[in-house]
Amino acid sequence: MADVLVVENVVKTFGALRAVDGVSLSVREGEVFGVAGPNGSGKSTLFNIITGIPFHADSGRILFDGTPIERMPPHAICRAGIARTFQTETDFETLSLFDNVKLGTVYGHARGMSEEEQRRVTRETLEFVGLGGDHDRPAGDISVFDKKRLMIASALATKPRLLLLDEPASGLTRPEIRETSALIRRLSETGVTIVLIEHVLPLLLTVSNRLMVLNFGQVLTEGHPKEVVKNEQVIEAYLGKRGDHGRDAA
Amino acid sequence: MKTLVRPPVIARALVLIALLAVPLVVEDQYIRHTLVVAMLYAIVAANWDVTLGFAGIFNFGHLAFFALGAYSAGMLTKKFGFPTWTGIPFAALVATIASLIVCLPVLRLKGIYVVLVTYAFSQLCYQVILNQTEYTGGTFGLVLVPPLEVFGYSFRSAGNIPYYYLALALLVVSTVYLHFVIRSNLGRSIIALRDNEAYAISRGVALARQRFLTFGASAIFTGAAGGLYAQYLRTASPDMFGFAFVTFTLAMLLLGGIGTMWGPIIGAFVFTFISEAMIDLKEWRWLIIGTLIVVVLRFFPAGLLSLVEQIGERLGRRLQPAAPVPAPERPGSG
Numbered sequence: 001m002a003d004v005l006v007v008e009n010v011v012k013t014f015g016a017l018r019a020v021d022g023v024s025l026s027v028r029e030g031e032v033f034g035v036a037g038p039n040g041s042g043k044s045t046l047f048n049i050i051t052g053i054p055f056h057a058d059s060g061r062i063l064f065d066g067t068p069i070e071r072m073p074p075h076a077i078c079r080a081g082i083a084r085t086f087q088t089e090t091d092f093e094t095l096s097l098f099d100n101v102k103l104g105t106v107y108g109h110a111r112g113m114s115e116e117e118q119r120r121v122t123r124e125t126l127e128f129v130g131l132g133g134d135h136d137r138p139a140g141d142i143s144v145f146d147k148k149r150l151m152i153a154s155a156l157a158t159k160p161r162l163l164l165l166d167e168p169a170s171g172l173t174r175p176e177i178r179e180t181s182a183l184i185r186r187l188s189e190t191g192v193t194i195v196l197i198e199h200v201l202p203l204l205l206t207v208s209n210r211l212m213v214l215n216f217g218q219v220l221t222e223g224h225p226k227e228v229v230k231n232e233q234v235i236e237a238y239l240g241k242r243g244d245h246g247r248d249a250a
Numbered sequence: 251m252k253t254l255v256r257p258p259v260i261a262r263a264l265v266l267i268a269l270l271a272v273p274l275v276v277e278d279q280y281i282r283h284t285l286v287v288a289m290l291y292a293i294v295a296a297n298w299d300v301t302l303g304f305a306g307i308f309n310f311g312h313l314a315f316f317a318l319g320a321y322s323a324g325m326l327t328k329k330f331g332f333p334t335w336t337g338i339p340f341a342a343l344v345a346t347i348a349s350l351i352v353c354l355p356v357l358r359l360k361g362i363y364v365v366l367v368t369y370a371f372s373q374l375c376y377q378v379i380l381n382q383t384e385y386t387g388g389t390f391g392l393v394l395v396p397p398l399e400v401f402g403y404s405f406r407s408a409g410n411i412p413y414y415y416l417a418l419a420l421l422v423v424s425t426v427y428l429h430f431v432i433r434s435n436l437g438r439s440i441i442a443l444r445d446n447e448a449y450a451i452s453r454g455v456a457l458a459r460q461r462f463l464t465f466g467a468s469a470i471f472t473g474a475a476g477g478l479y480a481q482y483l484r485t486a487s488p489d490m491f492g493f494a495f496v497t498f499t500l501a502m503l504l505l506g507g508i509g510t511m512w513g514p515i516i517g518a519f520v521f522t523f524i525s526e527a528m529i530d531l532k533e534w535r536w537l538i539i540g541t542l543i544v545v546v547l548r549f550f551p552a553g554l555l556s557l558v559e560q561i562g563e564r565l566g567r568r569l570q571p572a573a574p575v576p577a578p579e580r581p582g583s584g
Binding site: 078 | 438445446448449450452454455457
């Protein structure tokens with residue numbers, strides 16, 4: 001299958017810290033590509049530089065469908081077909097659930113839709129992620145789980161070909177994680193390619209086709225999820241070396 | 251911050267009917283004059299709310315759009331001899347162009363720097379107005395601006411009643427316009443950018459384009475009101491660029507309820523009349539107004555409109571004592 005996203009040797013530094021240090025990866029069309037790694041390993045920074053929000057990479061190339069996007073304005077990257085969610089619950093708190101999602105249908109892609117079509121897509125998207133009921137509630141008033149789903153809905157409303165999910169399960173209860181896992185599978189079935197950052201390993205292992213582990217801004221390993229988690233280096237990065245209690249792995 | 255708070259339709263209709271009836275029942279020219287001024291302030295404050303309240307941009311150059319509207323209408327008709335009816339449309343055009351110019355540096359700035367740059371723009375206009383004495387009248391202001399005349403009919407006839415209705419018409423059109431702007435996709439994107447800029451951009455909203463549209467949208471009727479102001483009072487004064495004028499209008503916005511459609515309009519009427527009623531108190535007037543602002547903002551941070559809303563809710567509850575109170579709905583299944 002063709003590569004939807006190709007990242008080549010991207011670097012992002014903050015002063016002396018190399019948050020992303022020469023990362024390369026390629027994501028195939030239709031797959032769920034998992035990204036794991038300890039805190040501060042550069043996972044979210046990788047999402048930031050792919051989408052240009054809030055910054056671009058210092059160097060390296062990023063190709064989406066073969067087109068370089070590393071210097072494209074962030075709103076244009078969204079319109080080109082890449083949508084992301086954020087690690088913390090993010091919303092337009094004073095707008096209704098409906099308007100939160102409708103914004104994506106209006107501005108999120110190059111092709112214009114009629115008002116009627118925008119409203120239909122908005123309703124369908126909200127229902128797809130499981131947010132039925134009253135869509136006129138302000139987004140600031142809903143639960144954490146609903147906010148996470150609302151954020152996914154607003155990303156979906158932009159009709160992305162590539163969806164970047166940043167820790168969609170963090171802070172959720174077990175039943176909610178199960179629902180999120182089912183949602184990601186349903187998303188994947190629609191044909192959208194997904195890159196998934198997650199700390200909740202069972203979720204990551206169940207839904208990912210391939211898994212990459214980052215540590216200190218570099219790719220530690222990449223491969224089939226079941227094999228990756230058995231990798232000695234990965235265990236070390238998460239838990240530290242056997243008998244090496246002095247060193248902070250994160 | 252609520253964005254769609256509004257008084258019930260019936261209240262709005264009654265106020266409009268009352269305003270339409272004023273010239274027919276009130277013979278006092280002074281009350282009519284105060285109402286004209288209040289209506290013009292209401293237009294300026296409500297349009298300022300687009301940038302300051304709905305977009306959350308600390309735009310302190312808004313009153314410059316109003317002043318530029320007044321000067322441009324005055325200069326076009328007085329110095330260049332254009333027909334007086336061209337004054338108000340020209341004022342709207344000049345104010346809109348000015349708003350797009352001031353928007354340029356704002357695109358790259360945030361917070362306090364936006365205040366500085368927008369206010370500096372206002373002061374720059376002030377200096378230009380002072381220096382171009384030949385066209386602007388300099389420190390004396392532009393006086394004897396030709397009054398509005400359409401097909402030979404002077405708006406000064408019948409004790410300025412035509413001006414009253416023109417100001418009312420402008421207020422109604424401006425309010426309907428703002429209603430559609432705020433409820434449109436543009437309006438939603440303006441609020442989205444205020445709520446979370448990075449998130450809005452990540453959903454495809456083009457920041458620069460929306461900022462230009464926001465500034466332009468807020469300046470059209472502000473400029474038009476400035477043009478009408480100059481033709482009504484027959485003068486445009488450099489004081490219109492002053493900080494006193496900014497704080498006066500800001501007080502209307504804060505008192506009425508920032509980030510709401512109707513708050514600034516209510517604020518403009520209340521504030522203009524309170525201020526006029528206390529005119530004999532001289533300097534004490536400002537002390538009392540200042541205290542009033544502090545008290546209102548302390549107890550009703552969302553402005554007077556929220557007070558009106560609370561009273562409305564209480565009355566509503568009292569009128570329907572038997573109605574069951576619906577249990578708060580649990581959001582979603584999570």
